[in-house]
Amino acid sequence: MRLTTKGRFAVTAMIDVAMHDKGGPVTLAKISERQRISLSYLEQLFGKLRRHGLVESLRGPGGGYHLARKADCVSVADIIVAVDEPIDATQCGGRENCHDDRRCMTHDLWAGLNNHMLAYLQGVTLSHLVRAQEPSTVAVLVDQRLARNGSPADELRLPATA
Numbered sequence: 001m002r003l004t005t006k007g008r009f010a011v012t013a014m015i016d017v018a019m020h021d022k023g024g025p026v027t028l029a030k031i032s033e034r035q036r037i038s039l040s041y042l043e044q045l046f047g048k049l050r051r052h053g054l055v056e057s058l059r060g061p062g063g064g065y066h067l068a069r070k071a072d073c074v075s076v077a078d079i080i081v082a083v084d085e086p087i088d089a090t091q092c093g094g095r096e097n098c099h100d101d102r103r104c105m106t107h108d109l110w111a112g113l114n115n116h117m118l119a120y121l122q123g124v125t126l127s128h129l130v131r132a133q134e135p136s137t138v139a140v141l142v143d144q145r146l147a148r149n150g151s152p153a154d155e156l157r158l159p160a161t162a
Helices: 005-023 028-035 039-051 076-082 107-123 126-133 144-148
Strands: 055-058 064-067 140-142 155-157
Touching: 005 028, 005 039, 005 064, 005 076, 005 126, 028 039, 028 064, 039 055, 039 076, 076 107, 076 126
Parallel strands: none
Antiparallel strands: 055 064, 140 155
């Protein structure tokens, strides 16, 4: 399977909606600005996402898009399939006519890979991806040697890593 920009942009845009829709509907203009994805391309993608029941739209002032289901009920596979991305590593699209209208010798290998990819993408939800965007907590280290010697313990704060 080769994931095209259509699938990548759809997943990215859906993460953006999931991260920002608590403040109300998210406009495609804001997604376009934040993610640097063409507004006209987002319009095409969101038409497909809406038809597949992944987002709902609100018209008028204050309108935009919000998730149609909870983020933990939307998988990456749902998003990719909604925008017409095949999750298929076979050359024949599963029709078994890869080699002169016959099944090729590696058909089962690629079909098995399809099953693993689909299972993985079904297991990753929008809520997983949103949590991955949250900044990690910063650990505070205390020098215990100073505390044992009767001196105040010094804290060493480490900068958060991206």
